[in-house]
Amino acid sequence: MLEICGTPDEAxxxxxxxxxxxxxxxxxxxxxxxxxxxxxxxxxxSDLTLVSNNAGSGDIGLAALIGxxxxxxxxxxxxxxxxxxxxxxxxxxxxxxxELVPQGNLAERIRAAGAGIGAFFTxxxxxxxLAKGKEVRELDGRFQVLEYPxxxxxxxxxxxxxxxxxxxxxxxxxxxxxxxMAAAAHTTIVQTDELLEIGDLDPEAIVTPSIYVNRLVEVxxxxxxxxxxxxES
Amino acid sequence: xxxxxxxxxxxxxxxxxKMAADDIPVGAYANLGIGLPTTISNYLDAEHHVILHTENGxxxxxxxxHGDQSDPDLINAGKTPVTELPGASYFHHADSFAxxxxxxxxxxxxxxxxxxKTGDLSNWSTGAPGAIPAVGGAMxxxxxxxxxxxxxxxxxxxxxxxxxxTCTYPLTGIACVxxxxxxxxxxxxxxxxxxxxxxxxxxHEGLENLVGFTxxxxxx
Numbered sequence: 001m002l003e004i005c006g007t008p009d010e011a012x013x014x015x016x017x018x019x020x021x022x023x024x025x026x027x028x029x030x031x032x033x034x035x036x037x038x039x040x041x042x043x044x045x046s047d048l049t050l051v052s053n054n055a056g057s058g059d060i061g062l063a064a065l066i067g068x069x070x071x072x073x074x075x076x077x078x079x080x081x082x083x084x085x086x087x088x089x090x091x092x093x094x095x096x097x098x099e100l101v102p103q104g105n106l107a108e109r110i111r112a113a114g115a116g117i118g119a120f121f122t123x124x125x126x127x128x129x130l131a132k133g134k135e136v137r138e139l140d141g142r143f144q145v146l147e148y149p150x151x152x153x154x155x156x157x158x159x160x161x162x163x164x165x166x167x168x169x170x171x172x173x174x175x176x177x178x179x180x181m182a183a184a185a186h187t188t189i190v191q192t193d194e195l196l197e198i199g200d201l202d203p204e205a206i207v208t209p210s211i212y213v214n215r216l217v218e219v220x221x222x223x224x225x226x227x228x229x230x231x232e233s
Numbered sequence: 234x235x236x237x238x239x240x241x242x243x244x245x246x247x248x249x250x251k252m253a254a255d256d257i258p259v260g261a262y263a264n265l266g267i268g269l270p271t272t273i274s275n276y277l278d279a280e281h282h283v284i285l286h287t288e289n290g291x292x293x294x295x296x297x298x299h300g301d302q303s304d305p306d307l308i309n310a311g312k313t314p315v316t317e318l319p320g321a322s323y324f325h326h327a328d329s330f331a332x333x334x335x336x337x338x339x340x341x342x343x344x345x346x347x348x349x350k351t352g353d354l355s356n357w358s359t360g361a362p363g364a365i366p367a368v369g370g371a372m373x374x375x376x377x378x379x380x381x382x383x384x385x386x387x388x389x390x391x392x393x394x395x396x397x398x399t400c401t402y403p404l405t406g407i408a409c410v411x412x413x414x415x416x417x418x419x420x421x422x423x424x425x426x427x428x429x430x431x432x433x434x435x436x437h438e439g440l441e442n443l444v445g446f447t448x449x450x451x452x453x
Binding site: 178 | 287288290291304305306307308312316323324325326329330331333336358363365366367368369370371372373376377385403404405406407413
C-alpha cells in the first residue's frame, strides 16, 4: 500500500543502519537531492551501502552523504567527476569501499534483481580487470562473464509526475536509473515534482507502474530563476 | 569510403572529425564518445540522417544546448546540456545499454589511451597508482556497436605510439576496434593485420618505425 508522505524527512524515516540504498540519477539529472538531504539531516543512519552511477559532485546530495561519513561501501560505475572531491578524499583515506561496475552491467544487474533473474552472462568486461575472478563461458561464439543481480533494501528515485496511486512519469534523460531501481528495492521511496489525482496520468504513458512504489513525497522543483541563482551563488 | 590519400600535413582535430563523420553511413544509429569523438557531430549534416544515441538514455540527441536552451534534465553522457531533435526518444539505462549489447547500434567512436594491432582497446584507466578508478559505459560501448572506431592522436605527449603491439594499460575490451582515426594516418584493423588507409605528413616507413610493427599498405 502506497504511503504519501508530507515531507522528505518523513519519507526516508524508515531507512535503517547498514541498509543498501539505490540512488537514482546520472550526474545531477534525476538525482533525488531532497531525499538524499533528508537522509543526511533527519536520520542518523550510517554504514550504508550505496548503489549509484556516480559518487556525487560538489558538496550537495550524494557527495554530502559520502562526505559526512555515512557510506561505507559504494557500487558505482563512474565515481570520478571534475568536482567529486568528497568521494576522492574518503576513497584515498581508505574509508569507503568501491565496487566498480561497467555502467551497462550496473543497469542490467539492477534490472535483473527487479525481474527475478538469478544471474546472467554478458560479453561486457570480458578479458578486462573488472571481470577478474568471474566465471566465463563461451556462448553464441562469444566469451561472456557471469554477473549477479544487485538488489537493495531501499531505492531513492526522482520522477517528474506521479498520481496518488504511485504511477510515475519521468522527464527526458532524468529517467535514467529510476524505473529499474524502483523495481529492484524492497522499499521504493519517490520524490515527485508534481503529485496528481488518480486518473490524471495517461495509462499508456506511465513508465513505472504503481506496484513498484511504496512511499511518495511531492517536492516541487525550484523555479528556473531560483535554480540559476543557486548555481551562481 | 574514401581512397588512399597522402597528405603532406598531419590532420587537425577538425579534419580527423570530418573524416570519421564521412565514414558514418547515411541513416546510421551512432554513439560518439566523450572528448574528441563528440566533435564528429559538427560534421554530420542533415543529409547524413545519422541518429545519435547517448547511453544515459536517449536517441535523437541534438547539438549542445546554450544559455536559455539548457535544461538540467537533458544532458549527454559527458553530462553536458544538449538538445532534442524531432523524433527523439527517451528510455531507462537498462534499455539504453541493451541497445548496445543487443547489437542494434551501427557505429560508435571512442577515444583511447592505446589500441593494439589486433583491436584490443584501453581507454578507461592508465593504471596509475592513487588514481580514482572510473569506467562508465566504456566497456559496454567497446563490445556493443557493430563497428567500433577510435579517434585519437597517434602519439603520446612523449612521442610514443598509441597504436601498439600489445596494450600495456588495463583493457576495456578485446579485439573490438576495427578503425582508428589519427592525426598521422587512418588505420583499418583487419584479420591479416593493420592496414593503412591514408597517410598524413608521414611515410609508410616512418609510420612503421613509429608503431614498431609491419603495416599493410593501402588497397588499390
